Amino acid sequence: MKALARTMMHNRRALADKAMKAAITARLKAGKDLVSPVCIYSIAEAHGVRVTFNDINMEGMYQRGSPPRIHLSSRRPLPRRAYNCAHELGHHLLGHGSSIDELRENQLVRPWDVPEEYSADTFAAYALVPTLGLRNAFATRGLKPETATPIEIYRIACQFGIGYSTLITHLLWGEGMISRARADALRKFTPRTLRAHILGSLTPNPLIVADEAWGGHAIDAEVGHLLLLPSGTVAHGDAIASIADLEGGRLFEAKRPGLVRIDRPGTEWAAFGRIARTAYVGRAEFRHLEDDADD
Template identity: 40%
Template sequence: MSQKKLLFSGAIAKALQVRRRLGISIEDPASPLDAAEKLGVEVRLADLPSMEGMYVASGRPTIILSSLRPHGRRNFTCAHELGHHAFGHGEQFDELTSDRSYNRATDSKEFQADCFAAFFLMPKATIESGMARRKLQYPTLSALQVYGLANWLGVGYSTLVNHLVNGIGAISRAAGENLLRTTPRDIRRELTGATSPLRQVLLVDQYWGGRAIDCEVGDLLRIPLGFELEGALEVSSDRAFAIAKKPGIARLLHSESDWCAFVRTPSPKVPSACR
């Protein structure tokens, strides 16, 4: 077995080991912010345009994330930095550079941390659990369905597509390229009918479980009819969306299915799990 395959399989094993240690069911998604808190790792946000993330090992272990990155990307970066923590890599600084992908593929520590993040957030069994709940099949996955799964897993749309192709080999490269022809912006416009860019639109359904719904002030939550709201959320005039108008904790309820989920909207620059 090549060195790269050994690193790959070792990172998968480490990611699943950490999930088990934290009591995260293989059928449920994981919040890297909650995981960091349980592992005694502090998470901070900072307005750093040239940085994805940083792991500081000295003193109290700390992860610093760029507040300027999209939510799904921050989640993946947080899990990536947790990988450095889990492997004892010491202090790491992940810059936002044009050769970032090359560096992550050729640097053994970066490759390990990337693989750890992918399988901490997107184990095959977790993806298939989410698909089974929603009665989805790999050969017929649409862009909207993948977008909803990515929201549930807490990752970016293209991150999940690339993982389905390269990480677990669940769909063909051609199928992945076809899905990537649709962008998250296209999907948000389809969901809302808006012509101007939207910060974030989360697809939430009665099959969401395993972690809280994390959003930011100004985000929209696309909800089916029959949902009820409690707390720091407002409903749109057509009752199709819940709107995160202010920081706080809220709850979504679906009486027909006896389902509920908590929604966390942090104050600016305060990660949800650190409130």
């Protein structure tokens, strides 16, 4: 049994190493560095993979063909969709066959026990959150993974466009930056309770926090999402609207699809917001197109 366990661990390490290298190569071939957060949909398109959001009750699907396609559920939360896209892109770039990934909560087999699923998950984690980028995210905020608060972890998850629990899993198993006890302590907090702590009240609306260390990359959101931006931030456009000034920053709500320039007068802090329709269905690259005036 011990020999079998050692063999399985060795195999997993080999799979993880291959998937991590594939993720690095995928970013570089798409013209991306190994530090900054990325739009995974643009990386997929750069590799010739067409990404579409569909009204389907599953995580996603990879379809080999000409062109290869990734189908994602528009019903899933925005961070989950990005992760699912990276997962399906992993199937493509690692040479796997077509696959259908059902809802995680409905899976009878643990995905990490299936080599191709484990590889695709590992690829997704490193494609979205490269090691150098993760270390930089903590360093620029003066934080350490073992002592950062749950809210600080939440902010870094927002920066990379992934879920809070996904980041905890990657810190534990992918990077070995936190202990299992630390991961268990962080998981006692949910995104819902963290939103309540940050905003001072409960809300069902998803919240994206872009702090001073955000780094200038685009903020992806959907209509109805809340955005907590640095105090004094101004939006140049009506896709988002300021609704409150809080102790932690200026709170905005995404009002309609479109692009919006965001900056903080008197400072170098600036970003673009890309707002999509709620539960948008269609090609990923068109998700933030503005509504027609005649609609």
